[in-house]
Amino acid sequence: MYRIGELAKACHINNDTLRFYEKNGLLCPSSRTESGYRLYTEGDREILQFILRAKDVGFTLAEIKELLSIEINKADKACADVKILVDIKLNAVEKKLAELSRFHTSLKRLSDACCGSSISAEHCTILEALESDTDDVRHERHHKQGGK
Structure with a gap:
């Protein structure tokens, strides 16, 4: 079992980040001590690492929630469900890159x-x-x- 500070340290984040994920329904402590300290299991650590990896590739909290719901119920979901989410995100990133490229071209022309x-x-x-x-x-x- 991990206390909040131990889990945060193990995953290289701060306690507030962990509380933020809890507040937003992405992660819940498995239990609490009699004095109210949050306790997390190894499974909670794995979920937190999943959240952090999804965040690192650009998923929003809402998208991560959706991915977690699929992760938790893998047997009832298809790989296509996950691919759809990734493809939607990929499309959004490609549109953003095109927009940034237009900004770059315009700013370069202005500067030149x-x-x-x-x-x-x-x-x-x-x-x-x-x-x-x-x-x-x-x-x-x-x-x-x-x-x-």
Whole structure:
């Protein structure tokens, strides 16, 4: 049996994280001592490690709850049930990566369009591009407009 601090230390997390998982219904202590200390079993440690691994690959608490419910009732579930959850998450990650790639491209274009000098920002190409209602970033440098 583990007390909360022992289990937290064994899994390289802090006590508050363990309490958070308990509060959110992901993990429950197997029992409590007469003085109210939480006690966890080796099975609880395995569940906590499952939670931490699922979190490490990007699953949310709600998704982890769903995975845990399948884990607990494996015999009544199909592998396809788990794959569906993973594929949904993978699709969301792919969409986020595409969005981040668009952000990167736009920010790179904005940065490349600006000379970054110490002259007034009155003709700053970045500000002008953000004020504009078009997607084009002017590729002129401030210093060309400032005559330097």
